[in-house]
Amino acid sequence: MNTLHLKAEEPGAAGTAAKLLREGRVVAIPTETVYGLAANALDPEAVKRIFEAKGRPQDNPLIVHVASLEEIEPLVSEIPEALCRLAEKFWPGPLTVIMKKSALVPDVVTAGLDTVAIRMPSHPVARQIIKESALPLAAPSANASGMPSPTSALHVINDLDGRIDAVIDGGECEVGVESTVISLVKNPPVLLRPGGISPEQLEEVLGKIEISHAVFEKLDAGEKPLSPGMKYKHYSPKAKVTLIKGEFEKFKAFLEAQKYETCAVCFEGEGKYFGTAVEYGRQGDCADQAEHIFAALRKVDETGCEYAFVRFPDTEGVGLAVYNRLLRSAAFRVIDLDFTIPVYGLTGQTGAGKSTVAKAFAENGFYIADTDILAREAVKNPGVIAELCGYFGADIYEGGELNRRELAKRAFASPEKTALLNKATHPEITRLTFEAIHEGEKAGAKAALIDAPVIFESALTCVCKKIVCVTAPIEERIKRIALRDGITPEETKARMSAQKDEEYYVSHSDVIIENTDIEAAREAVIKFVKEEIQ
Numbered sequence: 001m002n003t004l005h006l007k008a009e010e011p012g013a014a015g016t017a018a019k020l021l022r023e024g025r026v027v028a029i030p031t032e033t034v035y036g037l038a039a040n041a042l043d044p045e046a047v048k049r050i051f052e053a054k055g056r057p058q059d060n061p062l063i064v065h066v067a068s069l070e071e072i073e074p075l076v077s078e079i080p081e082a083l084c085r086l087a088e089k090f091w092p093g094p095l096t097v098i099m100k101k102s103a104l105v106p107d108v109v110t111a112g113l114d115t116v117a118i119r120m121p122s123h124p125v126a127r128q129i130i131k132e133s134a135l136p137l138a139a140p141s142a143n144a145s146g147m148p149s150p151t152s153a154l155h156v157i158n159d160l161d162g163r164i165d166a167v168i169d170g171g172e173c174e175v176g177v178e179s180t181v182i183s184l185v186k187n188p189p190v191l192l193r194p195g196g197i198s199p200e201q202l203e204e205v206l207g208k209i210e211i212s213h214a215v216f217e218k219l220d221a222g223e224k225p226l227s228p229g230m231k232y233k234h235y236s237p238k239a240k241v242t243l244i245k246g247e248f249e250k251f252k253a254f255l256e257a258q259k260y261e262t263c264a265v266c267f268e269g270e271g272k273y274f275g276t277a278v279e280y281g282r283q284g285d286c287a288d289q290a291e292h293i294f295a296a297l298r299k300v301d302e303t304g305c306e307y308a309f310v311r312f313p314d315t316e317g318v319g320l321a322v323y324n325r326l327l328r329s330a331a332f333r334v335i336d337l338d339f340t341i342p343v344y345g346l347t348g349q350t351g352a353g354k355s356t357v358a359k360a361f362a363e364n365g366f367y368i369a370d371t372d373i374l375a376r377e378a379v380k381n382p383g384v385i386a387e388l389c390g391y392f393g394a395d396i397y398e399g400g401e402l403n404r405r406e407l408a409k410r411a412f413a414s415p416e417k418t419a420l421l422n423k424a425t426h427p428e429i430t431r432l433t434f435e436a437i438h439e440g441e442k443a444g445a446k447a448a449l450i451d452a453p454v455i456f457e458s459a460l461t462c463v464c465k466k467i468v469c470v471t472a473p474i475e476e477r478i479k480r481i482a483l484r485d486g487i488t489p490e491e492t493k494a495r496m497s498a499q500k501d502e503e504y505y506v507s508h509s510d511v512i513i514e515n516t517d518i519e520a521a522r523e524a525v526i527k528f529v530k531e532e533i534q
């Protein structure tokens with residue numbers, strides 16, 4: 001299909017769009033929030049074309065766009081009293097209201113629900129096209145399903161050129177995130193999706209409203225969402241996105257500690273501090289962040305980076321919508337670098353007696369984040385499972401359980417394979433480690449210790465005030481490992497030679513604890529704790 005590209009200011013552009021819509025065609029149009037992919041809401045065949053063009057799941061209903069209040073009456077079975085108050089205050093504008101539908105609205109629009117979503121956009125081009133077509137227009141965001149919503153005609157063209165009949169280019173969208181969706185079917189009204197109108201603004205008109213938990217959290221397994229759109233992966237660039245909480249200096253240290261090609265998604269003026277960066281608005285300015293977030297997510301993929309770390313947005317007003325979209329694009333991965341207790345690292349070669357020393361720290365009020373234990377958690381994460389299966393074959397999981405021995409065999413076959421294992425697991429282990437430290441904080445620990453044999457190969461060092469290294473003479477280590485794991489001295493030596501040498505560990509650490517004599521090691525821990533923590 002040849003997609004017609006028209007500038008909104010060209011004479012007759014709106015008329016051409018309206019004509020196509022009346023013929024049952026699909027046309028991308030600008031709105032103040034994001035571009036919409038419109039079709040005649042009363043023509044099921046036309047609406048089906050929207051789903052086809054976007055690759056949208058059939059069970060995700062569409063919003064019906066109107067230009068005046070009179071157009072609503074035939075679409076709903078009753079007009080709730082609150083609608084008039086909302087309309088007076090926020091329409092035309094970035095608000096969508098869910099009401100009971102009438103028989104006139106085809107099932108394909110509402111995905112079989114008995115409710116319909118209605119919105120009156122304020123963008124002059126959208127309004128003109130609705131008026132000239134004299135139709136209610138069903139229109140989801142004009143992106144390929146799963147991609148960030150389009151805020152320019154170019155975004156639409158990148159996703160859908162050749163799949164739709166026309167694009168009307170009305171420049172960049174002002175709001176930048178999709179409309180707020182509120183359901184008036186329930187009492188109190190339920191906010192299903194934050195957007196251009198904030199919950200506070202809504203409460204001024206409606207009184208108390210409820211915010212659906214799906215706004216901030218993953219749906220429970222098997223849960224049926226009030227808004228079907230909530231259950232799909234959304235707004236995702238190809239890069240793996242993680243949201244990072246914490247001030248700029250911490251963000252910077254965290255990114256500098258990364259071992260992989262990463263893209264910093266940061267605020268205006270911060271990009272120059274990173275090798276690869278995309279900026280998404282001024283710090284402290286929610287509206288500016290909203291306006292630029294989707295374009296920024298698209299730019300991340302142009303950098304080719306596999307990982308993107310995003311500065312945490314300001315969450316007031318429309319910022320709540322930015323936060324909600326980022327959470328989804330990050331598949332709910334958030335790392336909080338703001339620790340209220342000091343964090344230290346503990347490392348050492350195999351058999352040096354790290355666990356004994358960690359225990360001594362625990363006895364002195366430290367919370368221990370053991371990365372060996374967390375690594376076992378990490379391999380249960382669906383994203384990690386998918387990555388590991390991709391690298392090492394799906395048969396390393398048997399009936400949902402990881403065959404650790406088989407994985408070790410394949411992953412330690414070469415340094416390249418080991419690097420792939422680390423790539424798949426380290427980011428998740430890091431996230432779990434930081435999450436664990438926050439648990440320790442809540443439990444009242446006075447400090448945290450990250451127990452990690454390969455701490456220098458990870459990004460964990462960036463939060464550590466100091467790194468403590470445990471050492472022991474080689475004969476002693478061989479004896480301990482043989483005793484602990486019941487393996488031969490030869491096997492022990494092979495395992496040891498896979499690690500960096502003692503000189504490497506010592507030169508990268510701040511404090512050395514010699515662990516030949518357990519009592520002496522305990523004393524050293526007590527001395528360290530006294531000096532570090534008042």
Ligand code: TXA
Nearest residue numbers: 033035036061062115116117140141178179227228229
């Ligand atoms: O700003 C916007 O709302 C943009 C522009 C184009 O108007 N449109 C938009 O549409 O974002 P879409 O399809 O990408 O998102 C519509 C959301 C989905 O999450 C959908 O599940 C929800 O609204 N929705 C639609 N009808 C619904 C209904 N009857 N009940 C509950 N949720 C509904």
Ligand code: MG
Nearest residue numbers: 140141149178
């Ligand atoms: Mg959408």
